[in-house]
Amino acid sequence: MLELKNITKAFNGTPVLTGVSLTIADSKTLAVVGPSGAGKTTLLRIISGLDTADSGEFIYNGATTTPAQLRKDGVIGVVFQGFELFPNLSVLENITLAPKLQGTSPQDAKQQAMTLLTQLDLPDQANSYPYALSGGQKQRVAIARALALNPEILLYDEPTSALDPNLRDSVASLIDSVKQQGMTQVVVTHDMAFAEAVADTTYQVQKAGEAQ
Numbered sequence: 496m497l498e499l500k501n502i503t504k505a506f507n508g509t510p511v512l513t514g515v516s517l518t519i520a521d522s523k524t525l526a527v528v529g530p531s532g533a534g535k536t537t538l539l540r541i542i543s544g545l546d547t548a549d550s551g552e553f554i555y556n557g558a559t560t561t562p563a564q565l566r567k568d569g570v571i572g573v574v575f576q577g578f579e580l581f582p583n584l585s586v587l588e589n590i591t592l593a594p595k596l597q598g599t600s601p602q603d604a605k606q607q608a609m610t611l612l613t614q615l616d617l618p619d620q621a622n623s624y625p626y627a628l629s630g631g632q633k634q635r636v637a638i639a640r641a642l643a644l645n646p647e648i649l650l651y652d653e654p655t656s657a658l659d660p661n662l663r664d665s666v667a668s669l670i671d672s673v674k675q676q677g678m679t680q681v682v683v684t685h686d687m688a689f690a691e692a693v694a695d696t697t698y699q700v701q702k703a704g705e706a707q
C-alpha cells in the first residue's frame with residue numbers, strides 16, 4: 496500500500512497541487528480524475544519519480560519513502576500516454592531491453608516476454624516493429640514492457656486518449672485482466688465513464704483555488 500499525504504506542487508510560484516492525500520491500495524485500481532489542467536499528469540509524474548513534490552509525505556507499506564527510491568526499487572511502472580516504444584526495436588526487444596539491462600539472462604527475458612505477449616493476446620507480434628502495430632497493439636506492448644519489470648504498482652497516463660474511442664472497452668477489460676493477476680493500478684484519466692468502468696476507487700484532483 497502506498498499512501499500520499501499532503502502532496503503539494505507549484506510551477507513558477509503557481510500552485511497546481513495543494514495538498515493531495517490518497518491511498519493506493521494493494522491489488523485495486525484507483526482512478527485519478529479531474530478537469531484539464533487540474534494537475535493529474537503532474538501527480539502521476541510525481542508518484543513515478545519523474546518530477547518531485549514541493550512538500551508532503553510518501554509512505555510505502557508503513558515506512559516513509561520517496562518516489563525516487565520506489566523507482567530505484569522497481570516498485571512503480573508507467574505506461575505513458577504516447578506509449579513511448581523504441582521505434583528501432585522489435586516488440587520483443589522493446590519488452591526485454593530493460594530486464595536484460597537489469598541482469599536477467601536473454602533467455603529468461605525472452606521467455607517472460609513471450610508469456611506476457613500471450614497473456615496480452617499478441618503472441619504473433621514479437622518480431623514486428625512498432626510502426627506496424629495498431630494503437631491498441633502498441634498499448635498492449637507498452638503494458639507488457641512495464642509488466643516485464645515486475646512492478647508492484649502500474650500507473651497509466653490517459654490510457655484511452657491515444658486510441659480510437661471504440662477501443663475504450665477493450666482497454667477497460669485489459670486493465671481488469673491485469674488486476675485479476677493481483678496488480679495494483681493507478682489510472683489517470685479525464686474520462687469519468689472510463690474511470691467508473693475500471694476503478695475500485697476514484698480520486699478527484701481539484702483545480703488549485705477551487706473549493707473541495
Ligand SMILES: Nc1ncnc2c1ncn2[C@@H]1O[C@H](COP(=O)(O)OP(=O)(O)OP(=O)(O)O)[C@@H](O)[C@H]1O
Nearest residue numbers: 506507511529530531532533534535536537538685
Ligand atoms: N513543467 C511545467 N512547468 C510549468 N507549468 C506546468 C508544468 N507542467 C504542468 N504545468 C502546469 O500545471 C497545470 C497542471 O498540468 P497537468 O498537465 O498536470 O494537468 P492535467 O490535469 O493532467 O491536464 P490534462 O487533462 O489537460 O492533461 C497546468 O496549468 C500546466 O500548465
